[in-house]
Amino acid sequence: MKLESWIRLAVVAGSVGAIELLCRTGVIPNSVMIPPSDMALALASILSSGEMTGDIVSTFTNVALATLITVVLGFVLGQSIHAVPWLRASIEPLLASYYSVPTFMFYPVFIVLFGIGRAPIVAIAVLLAIVAMIMSTLNGLDRIPAVLRKTAHIYRMSRVATALLIELPAAAPYLFTGMKLVVAYAFIGVIASEFILSGSGLGYRIAYAYNNFENGKMYGLMLLVLVSVTLVNSGLNAIDNRLQARRRR
Amino acid sequence: MSVRSEPAGTEAHAEIKAVTRVFELPAGTSLHALGPIDLDLRRGEFFAVVGPSGCGKSTLLDVLAGLAAPTDGKVVFEGKAVAGVPDGVGVVFQEDASFSWLTVEDNVAFGLRRSGLDAAETKRRVDYAIGFMGLKEFAAAYPSQLSGGMRQRVCIARTLVLQPRLILLDEPFAALDQQTRLLMGDELLRLWRETSATVLLITHALDEAAMLSDRVGVMSARPGMFIDVVQTGWERERDSRVVSTPRFGEITARLWEKLRIETMKIMGAADRAPAAAGENS
Numbered sequence: 001m002k003l004e005s006w007i008r009l010a011v012v013a014g015s016v017g018a019i020e021l022l023c024r025t026g027v028i029p030n031s032v033m034i035p036p037s038d039m040a041l042a043l044a045s046i047l048s049s050g051e052m053t054g055d056i057v058s059t060f061t062n063v064a065l066a067t068l069i070t071v072v073l074g075f076v077l078g079q080s081i082h083a084v085p086w087l088r089a090s091i092e093p094l095l096a097s098y099y100s101v102p103t104f105m106f107y108p109v110f111i112v113l114f115g116i117g118r119a120p121i122v123a124i125a126v127l128l129a130i131v132a133m134i135m136s137t138l139n140g141l142d143r144i145p146a147v148l149r150k151t152a153h154i155y156r157m158s159r160v161a162t163a164l165l166i167e168l169p170a171a172a173p174y175l176f177t178g179m180k181l182v183v184a185y186a187f188i189g190v191i192a193s194e195f196i197l198s199g200s201g202l203g204y205r206i207a208y209a210y211n212n213f214e215n216g217k218m219y220g221l222m223l224l225v226l227v228s229v230t231l232v233n234s235g236l237n238a239i240d241n242r243l244q245a246r247r248r249r
Numbered sequence: 250m251s252v253r254s255e256p257a258g259t260e261a262h263a264e265i266k267a268v269t270r271v272f273e274l275p276a277g278t279s280l281h282a283l284g285p286i287d288l289d290l291r292r293g294e295f296f297a298v299v300g301p302s303g304c305g306k307s308t309l310l311d312v313l314a315g316l317a318a319p320t321d322g323k324v325v326f327e328g329k330a331v332a333g334v335p336d337g338v339g340v341v342f343q344e345d346a347s348f349s350w351l352t353v354e355d356n357v358a359f360g361l362r363r364s365g366l367d368a369a370e371t372k373r374r375v376d377y378a379i380g381f382m383g384l385k386e387f388a389a390a391y392p393s394q395l396s397g398g399m400r401q402r403v404c405i406a407r408t409l410v411l412q413p414r415l416i417l418l419d420e421p422f423a424a425l426d427q428q429t430r431l432l433m434g435d436e437l438l439r440l441w442r443e444t445s446a447t448v449l450l451i452t453h454a455l456d457e458a459a460m461l462s463d464r465v466g467v468m469s470a471r472p473g474m475f476i477d478v479v480q481t482g483w484e485r486e487r488d489s490r491v492v493s494t495p496r497f498g499e500i501t502a503r504l505w506e507k508l509r510i511e512t513m514k515i516m517g518a519a520d521r522a523p524a525a526a527g528e529n530s
Contacts, residue, residue, distance in 0.1 A: 147344040153316055154340045155360055156333070169350040246349050246393050 034219050042220030052205055056224070059190060059202040062118060066125035066186040071179055074130050078137025079163065088138070098131040103189075107197055120197055125189025129182045136178025140171030173243040180236045187229055261325075262292035262447045263313060263415055268322035269472070270308050281472040283308045285322060288466065288475065290415070290447050295438075297450040297458035299504060300468030301512040306451045307343075309473065310419050313449065314340050326415065339413030339446075343420040347392040347403045353379065354388040357406045364411075378406040381443070382436065398429045402436070409440060416441075418450045422457065430454070431489040434461050438488060455508065459500040460491055467507045470514040477507045 001009075016036050022028045023035035034042075046052050081088050103124065110120035148170055152162040168175075194203025202221055209218035269284035283305035290296055300306050311317040313324055315334040324331040326338065348356050357378050361371040379388050382402040392400050401421055408416060418437075422430040434457060441448050452458050458465045459481060467477040481500055483491060491497050 145344060145346075147342045147346045148348070150316060150340075150342065151346045154314065154334055154338070155363060157363070161363075166348075169348070172350065246391050 030215070034215050036223075038216065039219040039223045042216040043223045046217065046220050046224070052202075052221070055201050055205050058118075058200050059194065060228075062121050062125065062190040062194075062201065063183070063186045065118075066122045066129065066190060067179075067183055069122065070126050070129040070133050070182045070186065073126070074133025074178065074182070075137050075175065077130070078134045078141065081134065082138055082141045092138075095131050095135060103128045104192060104196075107193065111197060116197065116199075121190055121193040121201070124193045125186045128189040129185035132181040132185060133178045136174055136181065137171070140174030140178075141167060143174060144170045173240070173246075176236075176240050176243050180233070180240060183232060183236060184229070187225070191225060260292045261289040262294075262327065263290040263449075264288070264325040265309070265313060266323050266325065268309075268312055268319040268324060270305065270312060270317065271320040283312070283471075283473045284319075286474050290449060293445050293447055294463045295441055295448045295450070295461060297452055297462035297465045298468060299452060299455055299458045299465060299508060300473055301470050301508065301515045302453065303515065304468045304471050304511070305473030306453075306468060307419055309468075310340070310417050310449070310451050314338055314417050316340075337414040338417065339408035339411055339415070340417045340419065341401070341404050341408050341421045343423050345392070345397065345400050345404070345424075347400045347407075349392050352389050352391055353384055353395070353403050353406075356392070356403050357410055359407060360411045374410045378410045381409065381440070382406040398425050398433060401425065401433070405437070405440065409444065412444065414446055416444075416446045416448045418448065420451055420453060423453070430457060431460075431492075435488045437461060442485060455501045455504045456492065456497075459497055459504060460487075460489060465500070465504060467504060468511070470511045476511070477503075479503055 019028070019033070020035045020037060023030070023033055023038075081091060106127070107120070107124060110123050114120040114123055144167055148166050149162065152166045157165065190201070191203040191206075194201035195207045198204045202225060206218055206221045206225075209215075209221065265286055265288040267285045267287060269286070270282050272280040272282055274280055286309065288296075298306050298309065308317065312319050313326075313331075315324070315331045315338065318332070326335045329335070348359065351359065354375060358371055358375045361374060366374075379385055382405060384399065384402055384406065387395060387399065392403060395403070401424075405421070421437075422433050425433060437448075437450075438461060450458065450461060462481055463483065465479045465481065466475045467479065468474065469476045479500060482496070
């Protein structure tokens with residue numbers, strides 16, 4: 001492991017240790033936060049009892065669905081916008097300022113459109129994440145060297161073959177950066193939506209535990225989300241590093 | 250002025266007939282980049298094109314490859330007018346065109362797999378091309394793990410496996426150091442002899458053109474036209490050692506004599522040319 005990795009690990013471990021100490025000595029009251037070791041025990045209890053397995057599956061299914069829809073739709077929209085320069089010139093300033101809009105304020109609209117259930121949750125997550133994927137696609141397509149498209153012409157490849165066999169892999173490192181953002185936004189979108197418009201899922205369970213002063217369950221579920229996001233992100237980072245290494249010249 | 254350089258009794262493999270290329274620019278202006286230009290490439294010859302920067306050398310290659318349509322005139326390859334990239338043409342570009350997501354082996358096999366050739370024949374041709382270009386040890390490597398010269402060899406091998414009858418090279422060694430360029434030149438000559446293909450090399454390096462070619466076309470400043478075609482007179486069995494012969498010096502001197510004035514035109518110093526020439530003599 002590199003020195004930077006050891007330092008990073010030490011910072012995280014030190015922070016967790018400090019919180020543990022502050023909680024155990026009463027500097028942070030138990031009504032505010034429980035010690036990290038108790039969070040871990042609460043999480044183990046939740047997982048072993050199976051009482052929230054349905055909620056966990058529901059949340060991860062929503063995240064996976066939102067990610068899949070966003071990646072495919074974002075790539076297709078990005079390709080389409082890239083192919084029409086005047087459209088891009090018109091739309092790009094709007095895309096650039098997109099994240100200044102608080103997307104969640106539209107949740108009543110989604111309930112009206114999709115009703116209660118999985119659909120509005122996934123739709124909000126897609127709405128939150130889609131522009132990141134579109135921008136990454138545009139960025140990736142911009143950075144494909146012109147000589148690769150010329151090479152595709154020399155091979156007399158069709159437009160579709162060029163997109164799939166040349167442009168997609170050439171832009172893959174940039175697309176993957178977009179995918180990483182999409183996963184992060186999908187988690188945010190799904191869990192935040194479950195807080196306000198769901199009767200199941202981790203977001204709903206965290207809100208329920210909070211309202212009923214069940215600190216153990218609340219922090220246990222928060223830890224579960226934190227660990228899950230970290231693991232997913234680490235996996236994606238490992239793939240990203242391999243892609244970036246191939247791109248380096 | 251354009252020079253038709255087709256000696257009697259030789260078969261024209263590719264012909265450029267009164268080709269011009271004019272680019273329409275924004276605000277209603279246009280840029281006359283090339284021609285009118287005529288050139289007959291003989292079957293199996295090695296022809297180099299030199300010219301000052303921006304004279305339309307690469308535009309000429311694009312038109313010949315079918316990557317760009319001429320504004321006027323026509324290009325004929327193997328008796329057929331060119332419209333789009335014709336079958337039998339391979340191009341090696343100046344820029345690194347290797348596919349960074351594929352290994353050397355997969356890069357070289359790319360075109361063959363697309364052509365639907367059976368796996369055994371594909372492997373045979375790929376192995377041969379990789380061996381021919383000295384990349385055997387790097388077959389499983391990715392382009393990012395190779396030097397610039399090796400990546401260019403991957404691109405040449407990728408072109409070679411398709412057995413093109415006309416190979417177009419657009420300053421393929423421009424990014425390489427002098428020693429590597431000389432050695433790559435030797436490999437290119439070996440490839441040319443092996444395949445019997447017709448080769449057109451675009452280059453800004455007079456020594457490269459003089460060393461490699463049967464004939465060298467000298468282009469004028471924009472709009473690019475041929476102002477001279479120099480016969481080198483080399484044997485087919487030649488290599489980079491010709492640079493040490495007096496003939497090599499004569500050829501490069503003649504090329505430079507023509508090119509110097511054209512280059513000075515671009516630099517806006519054509520009026521100083523006669524005085525400078527007098528000082529040198």
